[in-house]
Each structure stands twice: as structure tokens, then as C-alpha cells.
Amino acid sequence: VHEHRSLLKDIGVDVERHAKMMEMGLESYKNQFMTQKNRPEAMKYFDWFMSEIQGQRIAEINELRKKKRPSIGAFCIFVPEEIIVGAGGACFGLCGGSPATIADAETELPRNICPLIKSAHGFKLQKTCAYTQSSDFIYGETTCEAKKKTWEILNKHHPVKVMNIPHMKREKDLKLWKEELVEFKEHIESITGEKLSLEEMKKGTKIVNEKREALQRLDRLRSMNKDIIPISGKDGLFVTQMGFLDDPVRYTQKVNELCDELEKRVENKISVFEEDTPRLIVLGTPFAPPNWKLHTAVETSGGAIINEESCIGHRYYKDNVNLDEVTTEDELMQKLLDKYSAVDCACFTPNAPRIDKILKMYKDRQADGVIYYTLSFCHTYNVEAHLVTQALEKEGIACLVIESDYSPEDAGQIKTRVEAFLESI
Numbered sequence: 001v002h003e004h005r006s007l008l009k010d011i012g013v014d015v016e017r018h019a020k021m022m023e024m025g026l027e028s029y030k031n032q033f034m035t036q037k038n039r040p041e042a043m044k045y046f047d048w049f050m051s052e053i054q055g056q057r058i059a060e061i062n063e064l065r066k067k068k069r070p071s072i073g074a075f076c077i078f079v080p081e082e083i084i085v086g087a088g089g090a091c092f093g094l095c096g097g098s099p100a101t102i103a104d105a106e107t108e109l110p111r112n113i114c115p116l117i118k119s120a121h122g123f124k125l126q127k128t129c130a131y132t133q134s135s136d137f138i139y140g141e142t143t144c145e146a147k148k149k150t151w152e153i154l155n156k157h158h159p160v161k162v163m164n165i166p167h168m169k170r171e172k173d174l175k176l177w178k179e180e181l182v183e184f185k186e187h188i189e190s191i192t193g194e195k196l197s198l199e200e201m202k203k204g205t206k207i208v209n210e211k212r213e214a215l216q217r218l219d220r221l222r223s224m225n226k227d228i229i230p231i232s233g234k235d236g237l238f239v240t241q242m243g244f245l246d247d248p249v250r251y252t253q254k255v256n257e258l259c260d261e262l263e264k265r266v267e268n269k270i271s272v273f274e275e276d277t278p279r280l281i282v283l284g285t286p287f288a289p290p291n292w293k294l295h296t297a298v299e300t301s302g303g304a305i306i307n308e309e310s311c312i313g314h315r316y317y318k319d320n321v322n323l324d325e326v327t328t329e330d331e332l333m334q335k336l337l338d339k340y341s342a343v344d345c346a347c348f349t350p351n352a353p354r355i356d357k358i359l360k361m362y363k364d365r366q367a368d369g370v371i372y373y374t375l376s377f378c379h380t381y382n383v384e385a386h387l388v389t390q391a392l393e394k395e396g397i398a399c400l401v402i403e404s405d406y407s408p409e410d411a412g413q414i415k416t417r418v419e420a421f422l423e424s425i
């Protein structure tokens, strides 16, 4: 990061404050990740990436910008990264998982809204996220009330465009959604000044499909072997989180190298947890880095997390875009729509497929329990917990519901509740 100080300054980062924040972040990473025993060798790449998360990667993104390639910041998995990658650009998740920016955000936003939104808004106010500073624009969406109103305020500080995601999936809603995809492509063309060809978009889609396939492979290795868990849940989560920042081609290669090593571990029966460690699936809202609180609590209490159902997890990588027989732009847009409308975010009503998926995930993975995790004030996931937990109860599946924000204050209390839950299953 020090090496890239002048670049950070040029893109408007508050370098002093940013340096302090990075120091704290790296220290926290060291304490929570590097102290784990028997980590896979291939995690070295991801450790390196963490050390360069706001350095080398930012330099790469800004090289692309010099070539007029798009650089788009996002908060949601509905932003079609295939189109951005097809245009030779970078799509990345913006910082939004730290408590350190929340007090600043609360100068413009109410206290009682989701911490993810406040954290992200605070990063912009503080100018301490080099990704936000590197983005041509932030692509927001209309998934929840707090987000869609925040875009209007964030737009005072940074260019923001908003994609209108419907809250139902009827034919007329999907028609609107497809129009939004077409408009998104036009926004990207307005940055490059060039028409994006079908072949370029197919190429971008293929790259992103390969990234999702690598993550599907990682998920299978983490969760499908009843007796062997070859990587900690915390490392699994971290690798997934980095997929929202890294160059997709390099990242896919590194995830596949990690998977090769994990395959060998499974063959040789090398597990990072003791025999009979309870295997848990986490459901709910996304874990933006550095939100590792729940994983740390579980894995220092005798449990293991084998999968995250959230958007920084299975919901992100579960479906690919089917490119078979795509010969026109309209057909490609339809395939993108098919993929994105299969996302089962709690912002949709009704959202029954999510429950069926959760039950299937649990059974396929022969898990021992579930944690339903919601960020404070996320009404959609919080309310949807009722129907999900009811369905789990009916199947006799043990479930712990946790609502939390980013403050470290409830870490002890979460750990106590997790310990009691693990004893009960």
C-alpha cells in the first residue's frame, strides 16, 4: 500500500486515515486468520491479496481506467458483471463491512438502518475505500428501502446509477428487468465510447461462469464430505469475499489451485477440524469484509461453518449463465435475466424457492445445524426468518437465529449463544 501512496492520493483517498485503517484491518486479519492451524498452502495467495487489497489491485484497476475500460462499484449481486468484464473493465464490491466508518455515516443517515449501508456510505464520506474512489460510478439497486434512499444521498458525493430491481417475478416485472439490463449495457458503452459486441459480452460471461464454477467446486469440497472439512469456514468465506475484488481470470486460477490442494486433502483424510465437529450452514445476509465476527465465534467454540447461503456465498455462485445457442444480443440478455431472476433474495415476494433450496442444501451436505444470520435492521431477511425457521423446525433441523451489527460489543454474547447451540446439537 505504501508503494501506491501517490496513486491513492491522486484518486482522492485520505491517505493518512486510510493507512491507519489498513493497519487495523491487517492486524485483525493476522489475528483471526494467520493463527489458524493447518491452513492450506494455497491460502498464501489470498494472504498476499489481503496485503495488497488496497494497493496492487487498485493500481491494476486504475491501469484499466487509463485505457477507458469501465470500473464499476457495486453493493449487490444483481449488477451484471458479465457485461463489465466483457467490456474489459472491472466490477468490484465496495467496502461496507467495517464499524470504523459508521459514526461518519450517521451524520447523514439515521442510526437505525442496516450497518452494511452505513458502513459503505461512511467509507465514501471518509474517503478511505480506494475501490469507491476508483469507480466511474457506483451501481445501486432498489432491493431494500434503506439502500434505495441512501443512493440519493450518496449521489451528492459520487456518481451513482440505480438499477430498478422489481420485487416480484411476474412476466411484466421480468420485462422491466430485461430493459434495465439493456440500459446497464448502454451505461457501460457510454464509458468506453464503443459499442459492446455480442462476442465481447459472451467472452465476459464465459469468464464469470468460470469464476462461479471454481466457487461451486470450493463449496463442494468444503461441505460435501461428511468426515473431512479440508479448510476452515473462515478461510472459505475469505476466499469468497475476495472474489468480489480480484481480477476474475487470476482469481479463478487461484481458487482452482486451492481446490486441487483440498481434493488431495480429502483423499488423504486431512481435516482442519477434529472428528465429530458440528458442521453448520449459515443463512441470511451477506458478510462484507472485514465482517468475520460470526465465523470467528463459531470456529473458536468447537463448530465449523461449511457453507454460506448468503450473497457472499452460495446465492452468488449457484447459477451460471447458459450460453448454449446464444446467437443474438436479445438472447444473451434473456439468459442473463434467467440467471439473475433465479436469485432468491428476501427482497422478493413470494420467495418460497429460497426455503426449498435451504432444505435441499442442508440435506445434500448432511449438516448438523443452521445459523440464520441477519444484519440489524434488515427487514426483509429478518421477517423472512419466520417462514424459514418454521420450515426448518418441521424437518427437525436445529437452528439458531442471530441478529447483529458490526460493533465488537456483542462478540462475547454471540460466542456464548453459539456454544450453547453447539452443545444442544
Ligand code: BJ8
Residues within 6 Å of the ligand: 075, 076, 077, 078, 114, 115, 116, 117, 143, 144, 146, 147, 285, 286, 311, 343, 345, 346, 347, 375, 377, 378, 379, 380, 381
Ligand atoms: S441480492 S441480499 S446483495 S440485496 S443492504 S437487503 S442486508 S438491509 S444486501 Fe443484498 Fe443484493 Fe439481496 Fe444479496 Fe438487508 Fe442491508 Fe438491504 Fe442487504
